Amino acid sequence: METKKVRKEKDSLGELEVPESAYYGVQTARAVANFPISGLRPHPTFIRASAMIKWAAAQANMAIGKLDPKIGKIIQKSAEEVIDGKWNDQFVVDVFQAGAGTSHNMNTNEVIANRAIEMLGGRRGEYKLVHPNDHVNMSQSTNDVFPTAMRVAALLMLRDLDPVLARFEKRLSEKAKEFDDVIKSGRTHLQDAVPIRLGQEFSGYARAIARSRKRIAVASEGLKELGIGGSAAGTGINTHPDYKKKMVSAVKKISGLDVVPSNNLFERMQSMADFVEISGALRELAVEVIRIANDLRLLSSGPRTGLAEIVLPPVQPGSSIMPGKVNPVMAEMTNMVCFHVIGNDLTITMAAQAGQLELNVMMPVINFNLLQSVEILTRDIDVFTERCIKGITVNRERCRAYAETSVGLATILNPTIGYEAAAVVAKESAATGKPLRDIIIEKGILSPKEVDEILDPVKMTEPSA
Structure with a gap:
């Protein structure tokens, strides 16, 4: 059996072997050994956001004369490769890890440092050239880096969700116009009620999604206020007086986001309320989408023994034993995604209230669940819109017969x-x-x-x- 090549690195706890080919270092290796929990790794957008923070910190520290430009520029060059996704496989810490995300922050510091060392002609682990803590993590603490990266990552991903919701709303509005002349029986308590037009039902769906989209946009605003510069406890220890302002300006430049500095870094570090708010807005969206998906399943039920007022586009055979059966699979899948988002929201809520004094150490699970919710909602609503909503047709005769009786x-x-x-x-x-x-x-x-x-x-x- 071939022996894996390793290098030895040392931290405050002692010496440890690290795979020779790894760009991460000793503290990441310890975290890998400590947290073999889920096999889940950080979201690529979060890796990208973390590297943006490191790029911005190098920029700010060079601007105030604290960091040697030779080291600062090579850190930025290395960080840019991480931002581009080149080294995602080197981010190996489980999402369930040390409180506050120290392990992820050090994983980021070590990857950027070792790649920078390599660019300078050194060997990985030769930290006298570029040090993970002294250089890459200069003027920073996990306690302000991690929540800032959380905000940047969430904002970047929410930017992708919005146009998907806009298309969803548009398709529903188009169906509202298409079906505006279709008279059907309304139903309240699942019993016959006064007549309604199918287009009117769909207009209600479109309006609900428009309002959900607006709630998400409003809730996103709080994420734009960054607490970077607070360092370990919000006091800004080991940072230059101008660092915070220059840091936020650099984050804005590298991310393209309209972020601003917080006027109270203690609150930014203590409170996870902004993440609860945006998660709540996503939960509300999920509730509306579940309701719409359930209505579509009910309206299309049958085709002989159900309502059968609408027909959902068939996308796959519905049964392994019943020939010809077609199920509302896109609506079913959508329900499951939304149930998961609601569960994620509960986790975020419980983790947010678990902070104590100057820090919430449960940030890693808040971050993982929030980004997962945004991602699966974005993907789900996109395919639900195009593979279900877009192709819905109506059984006009059935609708009219129910309305007349x-x-x-x-x-x-x-x-x-x-x-x-x-x-x-x-x-x-x-x-x-x-x-x-x-x-x-x-x-x-x-x-x-x-x-x-x-x-x-x-x-x-x-x-x-």
């Missing part, structure tokens, strides 16, 4: 014959199966002309005098 039609008679008389007619229709129109005419309550005018399908779906 619904006992809910009796409601339109209230202003003409009164509630009690209308209730008698409705009960007879329900008991005999006769249409309301026929019963009203047979009993001589109204003439055929009067009934036809009152029961005009379109008029029944709009306010009238």
